[in-house]
Every structure is written in C-alpha cells, then in structure tokens.
Amino acid sequence: MKRALRRFRASYLFFSFKRDPVAVVSFSILMALVGCSLLAPLISPHDPYDTATIDIMNAEIPPMWMDGGDKSFFLGTDIQGRDLLSTMLYGMRISVLIGIGAVFMQAVLGILIGLISGYVGGRIDSLLMRMADVQLSFSTLMVAIIVSAVFQVAFGVGKYEDMAVPLLIVIIGFAEWPQYARTVRASVLGEKSKEYVEAARVSGFSAIRIMIRHILPNTLSPVLVISTVQVANAVMSEAALSFLGLGMPVTKPSLGSLINSGFEYIFSGSWWITFFPGILLVLLVLVINLLGDWLRDVLNPKLYKG
Amino acid sequence: MFAFIVKRVVQSIFVMIVIAFIGFCIKHQIGDPVRDIVGISVSAEEREALREELGLNDPFMIQFGRFLKNAAQGDLGLSYFFKKPALEVILAKAPATIELVLVSSLFIIIFSIPAGIFAAIRPRHWFSRFMMGTSIVGVSIPVFLTAILLIFVFSVELNWLPSYGRGETVNIGGWQTGFLTIDGLIHLILPGIALSSIMLPLFIRLIRSEMMEVLETDYIKYAWAKGLKPGRIWLLHAFKNTLLPVITVGGVQLGIMIAYTILTETVFQWQGMGFMFLEAVERSDTSLLVAYMVFVGVLFVVVNTVVDIIYGLVNPMVRITGRK
Numbered sequence: 036m037k038r039a040l041r042r043f044r045a046s047y048l049f050f051s052f053k054r055d056p057v058a059v060v061s062f063s064i065l066m067a068l069v070g071c072s073l074l075a076p077l078i079s080p081h082d083p084y085d086t087a088t089i090d091i092m093n094a095e096i097p098p099m100w101m102d103g104g105d106k107s108f109f110l111g112t113d114i115q116g117r118d119l120l121s122t123m124l125y126g127m128r129i130s131v132l133i134g135i136g137a138v139f140m141q142a143v144l145g146i147l148i149g150l151i152s153g154y155v156g157g158r159i160d161s162l163l164m165r166m167a168d169v170q171l172s173f174s175t176l177m178v179a180i181i182v183s184a185v186f187q188v189a190f191g192v193g194k195y196e197d198m199a200v201p202l203l204i205v206i207i208g209f210a211e212w213p214q215y216a217r218t219v220r221a222s223v224l225g226e227k228s229k230e231y232v233e234a235a236r237v238s239g240f241s242a243i244r245i246m247i248r249h250i251l252p253n254t255l256s257p258v259l260v261i262s263t264v265q266v267a268n269a270v271m272s273e274a275a276l277s278f279l280g281l282g283m284p285v286t287k288p289s290l291g292s293l294i295n296s297g298f299e300y301i302f303s304g305s306w307w308i309t310f311f312p313g314i315l316l317v318l319l320v321l322v323i324n325l326l327g328d329w330l331r332d333v334l335n336p337k338l339y340k341g
Numbered sequence: 342m343f344a345f346i347v348k349r350v351v352q353s354i355f356v357m358i359v360i361a362f363i364g365f366c367i368k369h370q371i372g373d374p375v376r377d378i379v380g381i382s383v384s385a386e387e388r389e390a391l392r393e394e395l396g397l398n399d400p401f402m403i404q405f406g407r408f409l410k411n412a413a414q415g416d417l418g419l420s421y422f423f424k425k426p427a428l429e430v431i432l433a434k435a436p437a438t439i440e441l442v443l444v445s446s447l448f449i450i451i452f453s454i455p456a457g458i459f460a461a462i463r464p465r466h467w468f469s470r471f472m473m474g475t476s477i478v479g480v481s482i483p484v485f486l487t488a489i490l491l492i493f494v495f496s497v498e499l500n501w502l503p504s505y506g507r508g509e510t511v512n513i514g515g516w517q518t519g520f521l522t523i524d525g526l527i528h529l530i531l532p533g534i535a536l537s538s539i540m541l542p543l544f545i546r547l548i549r550s551e552m553m554e555v556l557e558t559d560y561i562k563y564a565w566a567k568g569l570k571p572g573r574i575w576l577l578h579a580f581k582n583t584l585l586p587v588i589t590v591g592g593v594q595l596g597i598m599i600a601y602t603i604l605t606e607t608v609f610q611w612q613g614m615g616f617m618f619l620e621a622v623e624r625s626d627t628s629l630l631v632a633y634m635v636f637v638g639v640l641f642v643v644v645n646t647v648v649d650i651i652y653g654l655v656n657p658m659v660r661i662t663g664r665k
Contacts, residue, residue, distance in 0.1 A: 169356050172593060172645045173638070177600035181634055184622045188630065189371045271483055275604055278485045279619060294486065298608070301493055302504075309493075313486045321481040328477065 051333050058329040061322035068319055072128040079121035084287070097307060111307045114296060115285075122288060123312050127319065129289040133203050134270040138262055140208025141269075145215020146258065150246045152216065153223025164220065167213035179210040179272050183281040196284035203282055207272050211265060218261055222254040256334045263327035267320045274316055290316045345653050353646040358409070360638035364631040365408045368418070369401070371627055417632035422624045427632030431614060436516045437507055438602050438613035444529050445537035446595060449544055452537075457548025461556065462575055464549075473549075476542030484601050488535035488608035495531060503528050505610040532609045536601055540594055547590055552583045585655060592648035599637060 043049055052058050071078065097111045111119050152163040170178060183206050187195045195202065226232060227250070235245045276282035277291030285296050290312045297308025392398055399407075411417070417427045460469040496504035509524040510517045520526065555561065556579055564574045603615030610616065614633065621629040 165352075169359075173641055174597035174600045177597070177637070177641075180600065180603060184618070184630060185367050185371070187622060188625050188627055189367075267481070274483055275485065278483075279603065279607060281622070294489070298489055301489065302497060306493060309489055313489070317478075317482050317486065320483075321478060324477055324481050 048333060052329075055329055057325055061325040061329075064318065065322045065326065068127065068315075068322070069131060071124055072131045075121075075124040075128045079118075079124045081118035081121040083117040083122040083125050097305075113293070113308045114300060114305075119307065119311060122293060123290070123315055126288050126290045126293050126312060127315060129200065129283060129287070130270050130273055130291070130316070130319070133200060133207070133273045133289070134266045136200075136204035137207035137211070137269040137273070138265045140204055141211045141265065142215055142258065142262065144208065145212040146219050146251070146254075148212065149216040149219025149254075150223060150251065153220040154227060154242065154246050154250065160220075163216065167216050170210075171213045175210040175214075175268070176272060176275060179206050179276060180279065180281065182206050182210065183276055187281055196286075199283050199287070203273055203276065206276075207269050210272070211268065214261060214265060215258065218257050219254050222257055223250055226250050226253050260327065260331045260334055263323055263330055267323040267327065270316070270320055270323070290319075342653065346650055349646050349649050349653075353642045356642050357639060360642075361409055361412055361635055362405065364635045364638075365405050367634075368408075368627055368631045369404070412635060417635060418628045420621075420626055420629040420632070422621070422626045422629065427629050428636070430617065430629060431632060431636050433517075434612060434614045434617045436518060437611055438599070438606070438615060440518065440520065440529065441532055441536060441602060441605065441611060441613060442595065442598055444533035445540070445598070448533055448537040449540050453541055453544035453548060456545045458552060458575065458580060460545065460549040461552035464553070469549075472545060476545055479538060479542035482538070484535060484539050484604045485608050487538040488532070488605055491531045491535055492608070502531050504531070507612060532605050532611055535608070536598065536605045539601060540598065543594070544587070544591070548583060548587055551586050552579060555579045555582050585652075589648055589652045592644060592651075595644065599640065 052062070076082070113119050113122060148163055148167075152160045183203070186202060186206070190198070232245060232249060235249050240249075273282055273289060274291030274294070277289050278295045280292075280295065283289040283292045285292055288296065293312040294309050294316070297305065297310075297312070301309055397404070415428055417431075419425065420427045420430050423430050456472055459466075460472055463469055492504045495502045507517075507525060507528050509522040511522060511525075512518075518525070520529075561574060561579055564578050569578075599615075602611075602613060603618060605611065606613045606615040607619060614637075618630070618633045620626075621633065
C-alpha cells in the first residue's frame with residue numbers, strides 16, 4: 036500500500052497534476068462537491084424528505100441576506116417550504132449517483148461490445164459498429180428522451196417516479212454505450228496485432244482470457260479519459276430529462292427537477308429556486324469537464340475521432 | 342460512386358424499417374386503441390367487433406406489414422387526443438421547429454466562422470484564449486439553463502424581449518411563418534440564442550482545430566513563400582479546405598439539434614414539434630408519440646445519408662472505406 040502510494044507520487048500523472056493549477060482547483064472543487072453530496076444527511080441543516088419538519092408557510096422565503104430572509108434558511112426555501120440548501124445537497128447526491136451509475140452501466144456494456152467487436156472482427160464487428168453509428172447519429176439525448184417517454188407512458192407516472200433512479204441509470208447508460216464501444220474497439224484493433232497477444236494465443240489461452248486479462252488492461256487509458264467526460268454528460272442528460280418531467284419527481288428532486296420546479300416561479304421574482312441549483316449543476320459539470328480536458332492532454336490516448 | 346450511393350440508401354432504408362419496427366412494438370404493447378377511440382361506455386361485444394374491424398386480432402407480423410405500408414404512404418395513425426392523422430398534427434407543428442433551427446444555425450454560422458478563424462490564426466492572442474476558456478464553460482451549461490437565464494435577464498428584469506410563444510405569424514400556403522412580421526422575429530431572438538448556445542462552442546473549437554491543421558500543410562507554406570497577401574491565404578486557401586469536415590460534422594449536428602429543440606421549446610412554450618411531443622407524453626397519446634419518433638427517425642436518417650453522399654462526392658477517399 037505504502038509502495039503503491041510512493042509509486043503514484045513519483046508518477047508522471049501526479050507530477051503534471053501538481054503543476055497544473057486548473058486541474059488542482061477543479062479536482063478540489065469536485066472532491067468537495069462529491070463529499071458534500073455523500074455527507075448530505077449529516078451536514079445539511081434540514082431534512083427535505085421529512086415531511087414533519089416542512090411547513091408550506093415557509094415557501095418562497097428569499098436567501099438569508101435579502102429582505103424577508105430567515106436565518107435558519109441560508110439560501111431561502113423552495114415552493115414547498117423546503118430549505119433550498121438541504122434540498123440542493125440531496126439533489127446533487129441523486130445527480131451524482133445517477134451520473135456515476137449510468138457511466139458504470141455504459142462502460143460495462145460498451146467495453147464488452149467493443150472488446151468483442153474489435154477482437155472477433157468480421158461480420159459481428161460491422162454489425163455492432165453499424166448499430167453504434169446509427170444510435171450515435173440519433174444523438175444520445177434524443178434516444179434517452181424517447182426511451183424515458185415510452186417508459187413513462189408504459190408504466191404510468193406514479194410507478195415511473197417510484198423507480199426513477201434505477202430507470203434513469205439504465206436509460207442514460209443504454210443511450211451512451213456507443214462512445215465506449217468505439218473507443219475500446221479502436222484500441223483493441225491496435226493491440227490485437229502486437230506480439231504479446233500472439234504469444235498468449237500460441238500459449239493456448241482462450242479468447243475470453245486473452246480479451247479480458249491481456250488486451251483489456253491496455254485499453255483502459257482512453258476509457259479513463261472518456262469516462263470523466265461521460266460522467267459530465269450523464270449528469271447533464273439526467274438534468275435535462277428531469278427538467279422535461281421525465282426524470283426525478285419533485286418530491287425527490289435532483290438538480291434538474293429543482294430547476295424545473297423553480298422555473299415557473301421565476302416570473303414572480305423567486306429567482307433563487309432556479310438560480311442556485313443551476314449554479315451548482317454548472318459548477319459540477321464544469322469541473323468534471325476541466326478535469327477531463329486535463330486528463331486527455333496528459334494521457335493523450337489516440338481517441339477515436341468521431 | 343453509384344454503388345456507394347446505392348449502398349448508403351439501402352442501409353438507410355434498413356435503418357428506417359428498424360425504427361418503424363421499434364415504433365410499432367411500442368404501439369402494440371402500450372395503449373389500447375379501441376378504448377382510446379370509443380371511451381369506456383361501450384359493451385364488450387361492440388369492442389370485439391371494432392377490434393376485428395381494425396384488424397387488431399391479426400398476427401403480429403401482418404399488423405406490422407400493414408403499419409409499414411401505411412407509414413410508407415404517409416399514414417402514421419390517428420392521434421388519440423387530436424382525433425386527427427398524426428402526421429397532419431406533426432406537419433402543422435413542424436414550421437415552428439424548422440424556423441427555430443434555421444435561426445440558430447444562422448447564429449452559429451455568423452459567430453463561429455469568424456471566431457474559429459481568428460482563434461486558429463492567432464492562437465496566443467488574449468481573445469482566442471478567452472474564447473477557448475469560455476467555450477468549455479459554454480459546453481457545461483445546459484440549454485434549458487441558458488434559456489431560463491435569458492428569459493430572466495431580458496424578459497423579467499429588463500423587459501426587452503418576449504419570453505414565450507411565437508408572436509404574430511403569417512400563413513403562407515399552410516406554413517405558419519414568424520419571419521415576415523417584426524413581432525415574430527422578436528420572438529425568435531431568445532429561443533434562437535438559447536438553442537445555438539450549446540453548439541456554438543463546439544463549432545468554434547472544430548473550426549479552430551481543423552483550420553490549424555490546414556495551416557500546417559505544405560501548400561499553405563508554399564502560398565506564404567509566393568508572397569501572397571495573408572487575407573488571401575487564410576480565407577481563400579486555408580478556409581476553403583477547412584470547410585469540408587466542418588460541413589459534414591455540421592450536417593450531423595443539425596440533426597442533433599432536433600433533440601435540443603425539445604428542451605428549448607419547453608422553456609419558451611414554443612408551439613413546435615418538441616413541445617407537442619412532451620404534451621403527447623403527458624396525455625399518453627401513444628400514437629402521436631410513435632409517429633413523432635418515426636418522423637424524427639426518418640429526418641435523422643435522411644440528413645445523415647445526404648451528408649454522407651455529399652461527403653462521398655467531394656472526398657473520393659471515403660467511398661470505399663466509409664466515413665470515419
């Protein structure tokens with residue numbers, strides 16, 4: 036453990052990380068945000084899910100420093116009288132959970148398909164890649180919107196909202212697998228003809244073992260790079276779906292549904308219900324994107340040019 | 342070349358059939374057309390008779406064949422809510438969406454080309470760095486948030502521009518256009534900016550990187566050696582060759598913009614296809630939902646195929662290997 040840590044501290048990755056202030060700042064902000072969302076039940080001043088403590092009379096209280104602000108509600112309250120700061124923390128928790136879950140799902144799906152497609156080649160390869168092309172040409176957001184709309188009509192709104200978190204993970208994960216599949220396939224094609232693969236094949240290892248134990252570890256650096264950007268994309272997609280009313284319900288809001296619920300009240304001057312969750316969402320996505328940019332520059336994998 | 346076009350067209354027809362199949366499965370699985378047509382006050386026998394009459398008791402594949410045949414003739418079924426052919430409903434809403442997409446493509450073209458060229462020829466200039474910095478922020482702001490922000494600043498606070506609807510429109514042969522009235526044009530400004538906001542940074546970056554690549558090539562060096570004027574080299578020699586990849590990517594991105602129109606139209610209550618789609622979801626209007634899906638699917642496939650063929654015409658290298 037200690038040796039691994041020392042090796043990491045001497046590595047090029049850590050060296051260039053230390054030298055890049057943008058990367059350091061965005062990493063710290065990201066860690067702070069993720070930490071806050073993980074610890075939301077402990078650090079948030081109120082519990083937005085506890086209906087006993089919510090009073091509708093507290094609805095639309097402006098932030099503390101404005102006229103009519105209340106000391107116990109730092110950023111004010113939303114339309115249902117929930118403390119906005121606590122609701123945002125809980126909402127970010129859901130957004131982060133769905134973002135990571137969806138990326139995990141698409142990574143598993145995409146890596147599997149990419150490995151098979153690249154290693155086996157031939158008919159299967161062209162069929163799978165054509166599927167990926169077609170799905171990508173439809174834009175992932177469109178696929179996600181249509182699939183979630185169909186699910187909502189099929190299950191009914193009530194049942195859909197009960198299962199919203201796993202469903203959103205599946206929908207967003209399903210919509211974006213081609214990104215991974217193409218990236219992995221491209222690097223598998225590069226690795227396949229190298230000598231260590233030939234050696235493994237001559238040693239009589241099975242195709243599955245070669246794919247997973249030999250080729251996969253060598254394709255991981257582009258996967259790491261697109262993973263960061265994909266988390267940002269997944270968080271954005273979730274926010275977009277929730278904003279359209281196809282994602283998290285208002286009773287268990289993510290950042291997107293909070294923005295949606297505040298939007299109607301922007302005309303009456305209650306800007307904070309939309310503004311603060313919006314800022315948080317942009318900050319979250321921005322730091323992930325900046326980290327992704329930095330990681331791409333450092334690892335510099337031959338990314339599939341799409 | 343002919344073989345390439347035939348191959349692409351056959352491929353796209355296959356994709357369209359798959360889309361139609363998925364759409365048909367959705368329609369077949371959810372929603373009961375009989376109940377939607379007659380309501381609940383009709384006896385079981387009459388329902389059964391109606392089912393037989395509508396052909397709902399036929400085998401799955403026969404029904405799918407009928408669906409395909411009707412779809413090819415432009416009949417995508419009846420919208421349960423509007424009690425009108427779904428295609429008619431969609432086509433009535435299409436002009437609003439198309440005008441919105443046109444306006445924001447115009448914004449993108451006007452702003453991204455000069456910005457991209459400038460960033461490519463003066464990469465160290467403070468303005469280029471500023472643009473590159475803001476473009477990553479721009480990519481991180483969701484469309485609906487930009488739209489809300491625009492509404493808050495320009496409609497609620499400053500009260501300069503209208504926040505919803507299309508304003509006054511003129512009917513030209515069934516096409517409701519907002520281009521011909523001042524009111525209609527004013528209503529287009531905010532949604533147009535909002536929709537272009539997500540694509541603009543992307544295009545600036547794309548034009549910049551392609552142009553920088555072109556500027557490194559030998560024929561540009563030769564042009565410099567000949568002593569041509571810088572403006573001529575940048576615009577006539579370099580930019581022309583930058584356009585090729587930009588047009589391809591641009592064509593595909595225009596299709597992707599359709600997805601973002603759903604978000605923009607929701608915020609601005611723009612009476613277009615995206616707004617209609619969300620209303621159809623709320624009303625569980627499965628028929629209209631499937632029709633929208635098939636319609637958009639066909640639109641995507643047509644745009645992609647046309648872009649591919651144009652690219653193939655211009656760049657012979659891709660005809661055999663396929664577009665990368």
